[in-house]
Amino acid sequence: MVAFNSVTEEAALQAQTNRVVAGPRGAKPRRALSGRNIMIYGTLIVVALYYLLPLYVMVMTSLKGMPEIRLGNIFAPPVEITFEPWAKAWASACTGLNCDGLSRGFWNSVRITVPSTIVSIAIASVNGYALANWRFKGAELFFTILIVGAFIPYQVMIYPIVIVLREMGIYGTLTGLILVHTIFGMPILTLLFRNYFAGLPEELFKAARVDGAGFWTIYFKIMLPMSLPIFVVAMILQVTGIWNDFLFGVVFTRPEYYPMTVQLNNIVNSVQGVKEYNVNMAATILTGAVPLFVYFVSGRLFVRGIAAGAVKG
Amino acid sequence: MAGYTQGSGRPNQWLRNLNAKIASVPMILTAVVIFLGGTIWTVVYSFTNSKLLPRLSFVGLDQYERLWAAPRWLISVQNLAIYGIFSLIFSLLIGFVLAALMDQKIRFENTFRTIMLYPFALSFIVTGLVWQWLLNPEFGIQSVVRSLGWESFTFDPLYNADIVIYGILIAALWQGTGLVMCLMLAGLRGIDEDIWKAARVDGIPMWKTYIFVVIPMMRGVFITTLVIIASGIVKVYDLVVAQTSGGPGIASEVPAKYVYDYMFQAQNLGQGFAASTMMLITVAIIIVPWAYLEFGGGRKRV
Amino acid sequence: ANAVDLEVTHWWTSGGEAAAVAELAKAFDATGNHWVDGAIAGSGGTARPIMISRITGGDPMGATQFNHGRQAEELVQAGLMRDLTDVATLEKWKDIIKPVSLLDSCTIDGKIYCAPVNIHSWQWLWLSNAAFKTAGVEVPKNWDEFVAAAPALEKAGIVPLAVGGQPWQAAGAFDVLMVAIAGKDTFQKVFGDKDEEVAAGPEIAKVFKAADDARRMSKGSNVQDWNQATNMVITGKAGGQIMGDWAQGEFALAGQKAGTDYTCLPGLGVNEIISTGGDAFYFPLLKDEEKSKAQEALASTLLDPKTQVAFNLKKGSLPVRGDVDLAAANDCMKKGLDILAKGNVIQGTDQLLSADSQKQKEDLFSEFFANPSITPEDAQKRFADIIANAE
Amino acid sequence: MQNVSVSVKDLSLSFGAVTVLDTLNLDIKDGEFLVLLGSSGCGKSTLLNCIAGLLDVSDGQIFIKNKNVTWEEPKDRGIGMVFQSYALYPQMSVEKNLSFGLQVAKVPKEEIDKRVSRAAEILQIQPLLKRKPSELSGGQRQRVAIGRALVRDVDVFLFDEPLSNLDAKLRSELRVEIKRLHQSLKNTMIYVTHDQIEALTLADRIAVMKSGVIQQLADPMTIYNAPENLFVAGFIGSPSMNFFRGELQLRDQRAYVHANGVDFDVSAYPSRAPFVHGQKVVLGLRPEHVRVDEAASGAPASHRAVVDIEEPMGADNLLWLKLAGQSMSVRIAGQRRYAPGTAVTLSFDMGVASIFDATSENRL
Amino acid sequence: MQNVSVSVKDLSLSFGAVTVLDTLNLDIKDGEFLVLLGSSGCGKSTLLNCIAGLLDVSDGQIFIKNKNVTWEEPKDRGIGMVFQSYALYPQMSVEKNLSFGLQVAKVPKEEIDKRVSRAAEILQIQPLLKRKPSELSGGQRQRVAIGRALVRDVDVFLFDEPLSNLDAKLRSELRVEIKRLHQSLKNTMIYVTHDQIEALTLADRIAVMKSGVIQQLADPMTIYNAPENLFVAGFIGSPSMNFFRGELQLRDQRAYVHANGVDFDVSAYPSRAPFVHGQKVVLGLRPEHVRVDEAASGAPASHRAVVDIEEPMGADNLLWLKLAGQSMSVRIAGQRRYAPGTAVTLSFDMGVASIFDATSENRL
C-alpha cells in the first residue's frame, strides 16, 4: 500500500514553505476613502442632488408664505413653515366658480385609475400570455402593429378615437375613458407580459397542458401566481401613467369625472394676479403623491420585474 | 395491427386554440381598429382640406406643400432632431454610467436607486412646471447664483431661443434617466460573473472591460432601452407645453405640438393630419424593420 | 319648473374673469335652473379642443363659450348646434344688440346660433403711472411718445413694453398696431378683403416698423400669461402693455384706479378705433327637452340687461346692448363706450379670419417678437403670404 | 403478435422551412421501455412532443392504444410526461403539484387522495408532501415530477431527458429507480436521452436517431454489439469505438483489413455477406475488446503500440495508444498501470468487431 | 526536493457571517496537476478564486512561486484561468479573445502574434481564429478559453469545472487533451471539478474537499483504494462503494465484520492498527471487487444474494443485488446477463476492502 508516503513528502514541503519570506497576510486593506470610493460615491451624491433638487424646491416652496417667496431664494428653507398652501391647494383653490381645490379631482382620479389599471393589466396580461404560449397564425402581425402603435403620438389618435367611442355610444362615460387607457396602455404592457411569460420555462406550460389544464386554468392557476414582479411593474406603469394623464381625462369625459390633473392644470394655469407658487407646488406634490407612494412602496419589485420583463439578452 | 379506430381527423384550423384567439380579440381589435384603422384614417384625411370637422374633400398634396413651407414645422422638425439625438445619447450615456456605478456593490444602493427613479413617477406636466421654476432667471438657479456674488452669471435656457431645447432636455433627462439606469442595471446584472473574472485575470482595466466587453454584450438591453426612449421622444409634447409652450416665439416647438395646435386650435384638421402622417412615416422608417426582426417572422414556437 | 343642471364650459379662469362668470351663474341660478361650471384653464387653445371633442363625440355640454366669430362655423354646418332664432326673435335681439355686426357673426344662413355676451376690444395701451414716475418721464399720451420714453424706462431697469409669451398676444398686439398706424381702411382691406397687395405694401411696412420697435421694447419680459404681463404693469415693473380691455379686470382686482394708478390709451392714443370682437355662448343641440328649455333660459339670461351690467363690470368688457346703464363704469370703460357710440368700430380678427389663418399669424408674430434676427421685411413677406392664402 | 401501445405513422414535422421529422415510423409495444437516443438537436424532443400532443404534426398520424389521437388534446391521450427541468408548479406544494391535474379533471376528492398517497408511497416522497418545490433537492424534485405522471394513471409515460439536470451520483440512483418503477408498473415508457449509459441500462429497445431519422431500432445489446452503421457505432460506447479506415484484402484463405499499413485478421468476423477483395471498409473495435500485453519481442511487429496517455478511472484503466500513427483507446479492467511511452502489444477479438462499408457506412 | 509552486497558508474566507474556508493549508508542487474535488458548494471555487486573486481572503497568505501574492492583483500573479461558462468575450473573434489581454498589457505586436499562433497550434484552433464565439461549438469554445490562459505564458493554470457544460463525449475528448497539454507544458495546474472520473484520470494528486475542509490529499490510486474516511470512500467511485454497518468480531483466529446477520471474513484486511473485538465498524466494498457466481448449492448460505436490477452498460454489467435485505451493487466485466430474481453467490476480496470506525468514520 502506498498510503502514507505522501505524509513525509508533505512534511518536506511544509519545511520548505516555512522559509518563504513572510509578507502581507489577511485581507487586503481597503481604505474607506480610497480614490475609487470617492469617485463613485462622489458622483452618486452629486447625481442624487440633481435628482432631489426639484423635489426639495417643491417641498420648501410649498411650505413658505407668498411674501417669503417674493423675497427670493428658492433654495432657502422656509423661515416660517406654513401649511396653508397645502390646505388651499387641497380644499379651496379656485378654478372658474369651483373653489374646492384638488379634493374633488382626487376621488375622480381614484375612480378612473383603479378600474383602468385593473382592466388594462388584465387584458394586456392575457394578451401577452396568449402571444407567448399559445401562438397562432397572424398573432405576431397584430402584435407588431400594436408595438408600432406605441410610437404614435396620442394627439394624432384623438380624433379617430372620438369617432370610435361615439359610434360605440360610450363617449363621455367612465367606461369610455377606461377603454382609452386600456388601448394606450396595451402596446407596452403586452410587450412586457409577453416577454415575461416567454421567459418562464416552457416546460411548465407543457406540463400543465398534459395535466389537462386549458387556456384559462393555466393562466389563472399556473401563470398568475408566478408573475408578481411583472404585475407590479405593469401596475406601477399604469398607475403612474393614468394618474398623471390629463389629455384623455379631459377630452373623453365630462366634468363630473375630471381627474385631479385637470384641477392641477386649472390651479396652475389660472393665474389670479400673481402666481401663487406655494399653492402650485403644494398642488403639484399632492397630485404626484399617489404615484410617488406606489413607487416608494414597490420600487424594489419594479427593478426585479424590469429585469424579468423588459430586458432580454 | 389492424383495426385502428379512425376518426380524429384534422380539425378546423380556425377552431384550434380557440380560447387563445378569443382572448386576443382585444389586442387584435386595438391593433386593427385603433392603430391601423386610425392611422389609415389619418393618412386619408391628410389629403383633404378638412377644417374643424373631417370632410372628404380631397386637395391632393396641398397640405404637405404648406406643411413643408411652414417655418414652424421646419423648426419643429429640427428641434425634434436635436432633442432626439441628444436625449438618446445622454439618456444612454448617463443611464449606463449610473448603472455601472450602482453595480459596484455600493452601500445604500436602494436609496440611490429610489432617488434616481422617483422622477419617473411624475408626469411630464409636473416635470415641466418644476423645471420651469428652477430655470426661471428671476428666482431660479440663475438668481440664486447671482445672489451668491456672481453677478454676471447667466443661465436662462428657457428664455434664450438658441438653447431653449436644451433646457427642455435637462428636464427630460431628469425625468427619464432613472428608468434607463434601471434597465441598464438589470442588463449589467445579467452579465456572467465569469466574464468579469476573466477580464481581471487578463489584466484588463475596468473601463476597458465595460467598453470592449460588457457594452457589446448588452446589445439586447440597449435595443429595448432605445425603443423605450425613442417612443418617448417622438411623442414629446406635454413637457414642452408645460415648460415653454413652444417659446420663446416658436423656438421650442415640436412636431406633436404642431399636430395638436393645427388640429384643434387652428381648426385645420387636414394640416394636422398631414403633420401626423409625416411623423408616422418617420416612426415607420425607424420602427417597422426593427419590430419585424424582433417580433415578426422567424422564431416560432408551438 | 324643477331645477335643471346645465353644464357650461368656458375658459374664464383668471381672477377678474372668474368673478364675472359668477355673475352669469348667479343670474342663471335665479331662473330656477342650475349652472354647472365647467371651467378649463389655459386659454382657448387648451379648452377649445376639449369642447369640440365633446360636441362631436356626442356628449355635448349645455352651453359653451367660444370667441365670437368663425370658431364654431363648422359645428353649426354639421347640425350639431342649436338654432336660437326663436329666442332671438322673441327677445328682439336684432334690435337691442349693438353693434349689429356682433349678431351677424352668430348668423349662419339666416339663422342665429349664438348669444353674444360682451364686446371686447383689443386696441388698448395700458400704462403704469408709477413706472414713468420712477423713470422720470411724463406718462405718454400716444404710441410715439411711448416709444420715445422707452430708453428712459430701460435706464431705470423697467421693461418698456410687457408682452407675454403666449402667441396670441404677439399677434393681437400687431393687429392693434395696424389699426392705430395704418388705419381702419387698410385694416379692413387686409383682413376683411384679404388683399395681399396691401398687405405687402408700404402702409403695412410702417406697421412692421412699429412692431419692430415694440419687439425691441419688449425684450426682457419673461412671462407667459397675459395677466402676468399685466401684473408687471400693475407693479410698475413694466411701462406698458398692449392688451385688450379685459386687462382692466386685473387692474380692478388689484385695487388700482384708472387715471391715478394707470392710464389707458384706446387705439394706442393714435387712432381711437376699437374692434368689436368678443365672447359668445353657443348651445349644442341636446336631446333632452328639459335641458333644451334651460338652454333657452340661459340664452335670454345672458342678454338680460341686469346680467349684462353685472357681468361686464366685472369682466371689464362692454355690454352688447346699447340700452343699458353703465353708470358704474370706470374711466377707461367710459372711453370705450364713447368710441362705441361714435361708431368708430371695426370687426375683430376672429370674425374676419379663420382660426387657421389666425394660428399662422400667431406663429409668425410669436416668432417675430421672440427672434430679433427676423427683419420686418421678411416678416411682412410672410405676412402677405398668409393673407394671400387666407379664406 | 404483441399489442402495440404507441404507433407513429409517417410522421412529418416542420418548423417553417426546416423539416425536423420526415415521414417517421415507429411502433412501441405494450409495456415496452423505449429509449430515443441521439445527439442534441436531432429531433428527439420534437418527436416526444408530437406524441404528447404538445406540437401539431405537419403530416402523419399518431395512435395510442389503437386510437388515432393525432388531433387530440394532450390530456385526452392517456399519457403522462416528465420534463428535464422538472417543470413543477413553483407556487404549489408537492401535494398540490401531484393533485393539480386530477382536480382539473374533476376526479373525486377521495380518489385524488388515494392516488396521491399511492404515488407518494411508490416514490417515497410522503414526508415531502407539504413542501414547496423550492424546498426540495434536485433528485426530490424529479421524483415529484415523476409522481405527477404517476397519479394520472396513464398507459404511456413520456420522459424528456429527466435526469440530465442532476449530478452523476443522483443520476445513477434515479436511473435505478426508474428501472424499478418500470419493472413494477409495466407501463409503456418512452424515454428521451442523449446519455448512452441511460439508454443502455434502461431500454428494452433503443431507437438511435440522427437528424430526425431513426438509424437503428433494437435492443441495447444488439445496438452495442452489432451497430447497424458507422453513426450508431460511433455514438454508442464510451470511449468511442476505435475506427480504422482501410481496405479488405483476401489472401491465403484469410481476410484482412489493411489500414495504415497494419493488417487486421478479420477471418473470424461474422459478416452478413461474403467479403469482396479491395472493398473500402471501416473496421471498428471497442476499447474493451482489445487485449494489451507488455511488448513481447516475439509478437508481430504490426500490432505493437506505444502508450500515449493513461487515464486511470479506479475500477479500470483507459489507455490511449498510438498504433501505426493512429490514436486508439483501450480499456483494461483493474488497476494495471502503463506509463506514457511504454511499448505494448495488442491482440484483438474480431468476433465482436464491426466492419462497415466505407461509402454506405452500413454494417457488412 | 521538489519546488513548491503554489502554497496556501492558513487561508480563511468568510462571506459575512458564513465561513466558507477555515485555516486551510495546501502546497502544490511545481508542475503538479492538482484536482480539487468535492460536491457542490463545498468551497472549491472559492479556494480557486482566492488563489487567482478574484476574492479577497479574510485571513492567511497565498504564495505563488515563493512570492507572497496575497494582496496582488490577479494579473500580477502569473496565473491563467479557465471558467466553466468559458467566459469568452462574445463579440470578439477568437483571435481577439486570445490577444486582448496581451494588447492591454502592451505586449509588442510580433510577440502577440507569436504567442497566439503557438496557442492556436497547440489547441488546433487555427481554422477558427476569425470566428466569433457564437459560431463555435461548446468544445471549441472551451479550447479557446484554455488558449486565453495559454497565451499569457503563466506558471499556474487554474481550471474551474472547465468541462461540466459539455456533453459526455466531448468531455472525455477534452479531458484527454488537457492531460496531453499538461504532459507537454508541464505547468502547475489546479483543476476544480465535482466529477470523480475527471479527478481520477487527470490528477497527480487529488484534494477531496467537504464543507471547506480538505478530507484527503493524495494521488488518485490512494484515494480510490485507501480512502481516508467514509466521506471520501463514498464520494469516489461510481457506483458508490457498498457499505455494511456492523461490528468486529474476533473468533477462531480470524476477524469478521458481522453485519445484518452476515459474516464477512476480514482477516486479510491490511489494517493499520490491531482490530478490537466488538468495535462498531463500516465495511466498504467496491462493486468491482465482488465476484458473482451462479448460485452453487455448496457455497456458504450467508453470501447468497438475489439479483434485483440489472444495468447492462455495454462494456460491463451493473447488478443491484439484495444481500441479507440490504441493497448492494456489483460490477461485472463483459456482457454476462442476470435476469432480475436470479440467485447468485458472492465472494469478496478483502485485501482491497476498506474498514472504517463507525463513529470517527476514519479508516482503520
Ligand SMILES: Nc1ncnc2c1ncn2[C@@H]1O[C@H](COP(=O)(O)OP(=O)(O)OP(=O)(O)O)[C@@H](O)[C@H]1O
Ligand atoms: N420552435 C422551433 N422552431 C424552429 N426550430 C425548432 C423549434 N424547436 C426545435 N427546433 C429545431 O428542431 C430540431 C430538433 O429539436 P429538438 O428539441 O427535438 O432536439 P432534441 O433532439 O430534443 O435536442 P436536445 O437533446 O438538445 O434536447 C433542432 O434543430 C431545433 O433547432
Ligand SMILES: Nc1ncnc2c1ncn2[C@@H]1O[C@H](COP(=O)(O)OP(=O)(O)OP(=O)(O)O)[C@@H](O)[C@H]1O
Ligand atoms: N458571494 C457569496 N456570498 C455568500 N456566500 C457565497 C458567495 N459565494 C459563494 N458562497 C457560498 O460559499 C460556499 C462555497 O461556494 P463555492 O462556489 O466555492 O462552491 P463550489 O464548491 O465551487 O460549488 P460548485 O461545485 O457548485 O461550483 C457555498 O455554500 C456558497 O453558498
Ligand SMILES: [Mg+2]
Ligand atoms: Mg430535447
Ligand SMILES: [Mg+2]
Ligand atoms: Mg464552483
